[in-house]
Amino acid sequence: MTAWTVFAKEWIDALRDRRTLAVVLLSSVLMGPLVLVALSSLLASFESRAERREVVLAGAESAPTLVNYIARQGFTVKPAPADYEAQLKRAELGDPVLVIPQDFEAALKSGDLPRLLLVSDSANKRAEAGAGRLQRLVAGFNRERATLALALRGVSVELLESARVDERDLASPQTRGTQITGMLPFFVLMAVLYGALNAALDSTAGERERGSLEPLLMNPAAPLAIVLGKWAAVTAVALLIALLSCFSFIPAQWLLRGDALAALFQFGVHEALWFLAVIAPFAAALAALLMAVAIRCRSVKEAQASTAVLGLGVSLLPLFGLLNPGAEERWHFWVPALAQNTLMTRVLKGEALGAEALGVSLLVCLLMTLAGIVFVARVLRRAAVR
Template sequence: MKVTLAILRKEIRDALRDRRTLLVALISSLLGVPLILLIFSVILTQVESQEEKRSVMVTGIEYAHGLENFILRQGYKIKAAPPDYEAKSQSKELEQAVLVIPKDFDQKLAAGDKATLEIAYDTSNRPAEFSLRPLRRLLDAYAQETATMGLAMRGVSLELLQRVEVKERHLQKPDERKATVTTMLPMMVLMAIVLGGMYAAIDTTAGERERGSLEPLMMNPVSGWQLAIGKWGAVALVGMGVVVLTICSFFPSQWLIRNETLRAEFQFGIKDAVGFLFVLLPLAASMAAIQVAIALDCKSYKEAQVRNQLVTMFIPFVSLMPILFPGREPSWFQWVPVLSQNQMMNQVLKGETVSAAAMAIAFVVCALMSFVSLAYIAQKMRKVVMS
């Protein structure tokens, strides 16, 4: 036990001296969540600001007197679009979609024919695209009013058109929070865990092998398991430290949110933080064991970095898997590492209670991955030095 602790202390000191490990761990844990929330906040503010403008940019409004009257009655202002609105929209100078009205619009409506309106905007112009939804909603209301008035003028009772009334009844639980905007946060946290421990795992294996400091360590009377546990323990502590720092960053991140909608959705408290810790700490320990095992087979720092980056690419792919199963998620999700943690973190963000069975399954899977990886590291440790 003393030997294992001595190796652990030595590896922790080396990890703390490695500036690259500390820099990646601090940046990924402290800046990831605040940045993603800040980006979400800005995007939502842009969307809501377009809806609050209550203005319509139009070209050819003189050809649609009825539409003009309807827009003004809804409390919207009408702005004349510049003649070169296409070029200005493409150059991002124009932040609104443009309603294009043809010259024969009123004539077609008067004749009972179908009239067409166009909405012009550049799809790469995000502010203009955000203004599309309120404009479409306004035009749909105008189309419905026009159709209703046309039928009324022909003697058709309006009550016959509304024989069926449809209402929505939301089945959301009273204590459940919306987390539609923050669904990307679990993936960001998982990426921070993997990146935070990756360089520590590489430095303690391939890095020491390049520096020639692994052979002197092996000359001591230590077993493969003692070496494996000591090195894994140091990397696991780094990964767990990243978990704690990332979760702590959730609290000041809420101060950066300037959007009321996002602030209402993202309510992260002490109870949520404890839930995240129970979910993520076992995963951080198992990921550390896997990263050490992968880097141990590499003869250079660069090779180990490339191989561990392949593991990093695995995270977003697994996190997107629920898209393939819309609706109720299959029960086998809770047996898949990373996927089960992503699922449980989303439940925490929504204010739902994570079942003890799901946590127990995730813990057993992580413990099994750690044991298999450590067994491989212990068996491989001396062979690596001799090869």
């Protein structure tokens, strides 16, 4: 009964702090959808540029043969501006420039090898993305010229090919979609972190700073019951933020630009519910750990500095999978945050979570929760005795 009373009081206080709650909602719930919309706009711009099928040539008048080949591939040739190098550096020009020498046609007729120059800027991502397209066009032109030359001499082109390669992609559409949706677990983890952080600091260090912790301990209630009530309230706030974060990605799909991106982005109610099931034990453990760190601090500012290391770990551990994109290791599921990120990625891929992986991550979260609650209860018991 005491724990329930403390829970109700802390829950009402957390919801009453509307300014902090609004900041948390904006930063954790809306950040993921906003990033997705921004990413979709970037990819849509690349798609629209690819659909325009335009190439920029400098000295096109010197290579009518090459211009003819490019036109037959469905591309439109645009002349390069005089200051194309400066425009590429300033990112004003979004296409790489193929520079053609004046003696291009003469070199082709004499059997020499003309030298083309592909000018781009690696810092200009739009131009860099089109460099491969130009290289493929030149490679296709070379193959066509070689084929015609061999055909005139009665030589079969197949004699130049020792083997042919056919490709088969084993990845399912859901797995390919994780190239886009792979960032969602990270945003959910951050939402849980920031959702639990303010509530945990306010219910521990905030109580000390306001001087309301000592009167609370004077009540004839067991410190463990008080801790359980506070912990349940912090966990509930974290789960509320996680719930809103997970389901915010569903309407965010309506704002995605580009049919290809929308087809790859497959995230529905089923995935959102599995995300909540995976993240709920971690939210409980994180709430207990944040309270354990903050309970020894005398002010919220001091607690924020003390919990910075814990927040840094939660934000960096999921990035391990991005920096080391290899096969999953069994020890991943023993590492908090990394385990949840790996499991949520499995959900996005449509793979089975696995009883062992779920059990290990649940066990680790349970041990962390118990350790945090017991530690906070001991600290409060000592404070009550004093």
